Amino acid sequence: MIFANAVVDLVSAGPKLSTFRVEVWGEQPHDYCRTYEILAKDESSAAMEGLDTFVQEITDLISTETFQ
Secondary structure, eight states: OOOEEEEEEEOOOOOOOOEEEEEEOOOOOOOOEEEEEHHHHHHHHHHHHHHHHHHHHHHHHHHHTTOO
């Protein structure tokens, strides 16, 4: 399990989708930090997408490190 936190900032508002900057950082031992620009309908959706993307990236990174 990967524990992470996220901060969401509005970059630009749109009529249906807005652009958000999502900064995600993990807790030890997965203390990586990533920043994403995400199109979403609201802050909650952007945060969830950012967290999901982070978890997938770190899981893939751990998998490749394990096999090297």
